[in-house]
């Protein structure tokens with residue numbers, strides 16, 4: 267067998283794979299993804315079954331600890347998470363420093379990192395398993411509170427306190443829309459839809475943000491710091507930020523009169539930077555199974571909420587149909603991804619578009635945690651890619667007056 271490490275040391279041999287299109291960075295037992303067949307499983311369980319039957323906290327437990335919990339394990343886990351939903355009062359002071367125009371993702375990543383200041387033991391790489399576990403629980407518990415606060419901050423409302431008599435999704439909706447109204451009642455249709463969306467986003471193997479979390483964590487950085495970095499990676503419009511871009515694109519098409527063919531033509535034009543947002547995926551060369559579930563859920567949720575005529579859903583379906591039969595999209599195997607229909611549901615649930623990527627982050631959190639934990643437990647080495655240097659070979663310094 268070839269000893270790659272020896273070969274590299276002797277020859278300077280380096281594999282170049284821009285965008286890591288064909289480079290596996292790790293072995294992982296968390297999520298199975300077959301992009302050709304359009305299959306996604308968490309710890310072996312098909313995403314379709316989990317989305318239909320499970321709860322977000324149960325899926326979080328599954329991803330993080332490796333197996334489905336028994337009822338008592340799930341109760342204990344939920345109780346622990348519920349106990350930690352409050353965030354330190356001093357975090358309010360940090361919030362008061364953010365202008366209301368700050369994008370919620372910027373606040374989410376800043377505050378997540380700032381948690382290290384409140385729990386300084388979390389930056390110790392030699393924490394016991396119990397201490398790591400407490401950090402995990404705190405992060406899962408506080409993220410919805412922080413996420414809701416990013417919204418409250420954007421509209422200038424008082425920051426909400428959690429209601430621990432509600433479950434994870436219902437409490438988040440209360441903190442977004444109920445607080446401080448005493449009589450607010452969570453619509454179960456909305457809570458169910460949110461639960462499903464969060465499950466669908468919970469993990470997706472080595473995507474950009476997850477790879478970021480693992481890479482940052484590989485230097486023994488804290489879980490809070492690693493997840494904060496992942497939130498920033500997710501924010502980009504080619505990754506999680508696409509869900510906000512999709513709805514803005516659909517609204518732009520509607521404002522423009524609804525002619526989808528014009529936008530399909532723009533997306534195909536190589537001189538035009540416009541891309542059909544919510545279309546295409548690095549790994550899926552077939553239908554994204556999550557998009558299939560979300561499309562069906564969008565129909566159901568709109569119907570249950572009594573939205574009988576959604577122009578945005580109509581435009582999305584027209585775009586999808588046109589793209590699926592267009593040679594450009596067929597040749598490049600471009601299908602709707604998870605972001606294509608999710609925004610339509612979020613919008614119907616009353617969530618403003620600037621919060622869409624925050625919702626994605628809330629969903630992806632258990633995946634980031636599970637991947638960070640797996641990396642640490644497997645004692646993976648620090649991530650440190652190589653390069654091929656293409657710059658100047660060597661030259662002498664020239665004094666500034668002689669340049």
Ligand code: ACO
Nearest residue numbers: 503504505506508533541542543544545546547548598603
């Ligand atoms: N609209 C138009 N053309 C597209 C699109 C699109 N949405 N996506 C890819 N293409 C074209 C590219 O122009 C390229 O064409 P070429 O071969 O003629 O040069 C070809 O398809 C391959 O695209 P790449 O960008 O090389 O594929 P890559 O795997 O690097 O990118 C990505 C994947 C980033 C998701 C891309 O499809 C894209 O930009 N989509 C729109 C943004 C989006 O929806 N992102 C969310 C992804 S899912 C997630 O992160 C949760």
